[in-house]
Amino acid sequence: MITIDQLRALNGKPHYMGLGVVKYPFRKNQSYHFYSDKAKVLVEDIHEHRFSFTSNVIKGKLKNYIYDICGANPASTLRVERGECAPDVKRDIIASNINLIELCTFVTEPGQEYHIHYTTLHRIECLTTKVITLLNKELPFAQTTPRFITDTANPSVCAFSEPKPTKECWEIIEYTLSDK
Numbered sequence: 001m002i003t004i005d006q007l008r009a010l011n012g013k014p015h016y017m018g019l020g021v022v023k024y025p026f027r028k029n030q031s032y033h034f035y036s037d038k039a040k041v042l043v044e045d046i047h048e049h050r051f052s053f054t055s056n057v058i059k060g061k062l063k064n065y066i067y068d069i070c071g072a073n074p075a076s077t078l079r080v081e082r083g084e085c086a087p088d089v090k091r092d093i094i095a096s097n098i099n100l101i102e103l104c105t106f107v108t109e110p111g112q113e114y115h116i117h118y119t120t121l122h123r124i125e126c127l128t129t130k131v132i133t134l135l136n137k138e139l140p141f142a143q144t145t146p147r148f149i150t151d152t153a154n155p156s157v158c159a160f161s162e163p164k165p166t167k168e169c170w171e172i173i174e175y176t177l178s179d180k
Contacts, residue, residue: 001058004174007032014169018042018159020126022169022176029139034176035060035131043156046100046123046149047085049116052138056113059176060131064114066103067121067149073099077153083145087158091148100149118142121149130176 012026014034020041025031033055046067055062069080076097083091100121107127108114116122118141150156164172 001177002032004170004177007173014166014173016162016164016169016172018157018162019044019124022164022172024169024173029137031135031137032058032173033131033133033135034173035062035126035133036172036176037129038172038175040162042162043159044123045156045159046121048121048146048148049118050141050143050146052116052118052142054113054115054136054138055108056134056136057108057110058132058134059110060129061127062108062131062133063105063125063127064108064116065105065123065125067100067123068103069095069098069121070101071099072097076100077151078149079152081148081150083148085146085148085159087161089158091145094147096152098149118146121147132176 010026012024014022014024016022016039020035020039022034022039023031074097076099078098078100079096080094080098081091082094083089
């Protein structure tokens with residue numbers, strides 16, 4: 001297990017993201033992710049990434065849900081948007097009234113890793129109060145903007161809409177590393 005001093009020596013800068021995580025990027029393609037009950041979840045949109053990645057679980061248990069779009073459903077309030085995940089950014093609506101299906105789920109525990117292709121629609125759920133992962137992005141990024149599944153009946157906020165100061169991010173990281 002990495003220590004707080006070893007993390008600080010990597011010279012990265014942590015930042016909070018409203019998916020309930022403090023990210024600590026320390027190389028262009030690597031970052032630690034610290035999920036805990038101290039990092040509030042603002043949004044849980046199903047999404048894809050600009051890049052494919054491998055995630056290694058260091059601590060805790062993480063459940064992935066994998067989805068696909070299977071046609072349309074006139075009664076559905078779900079839609080596909082493409083664009084940046086940033087405050088006050090308008091995303092393009094790609095499709096409305098989509099029929100979203102859950103393809104599978106899987107649980108990853110400490111010492112295990114999983115790979116997500118950049119076109120995979122997914123979301124995660126922490127099964128323990130503290131989860132730490134090491135994420136390795138494949139470079140170069142495969143696309144400039146990812147897709148998000150949003151629900152028009154339950155509008156979501158941007159994951160970056162409530163930033164936390166760096167000092168608070170370090171406190172969350174230290175808490176997540178602890179066994180308390």
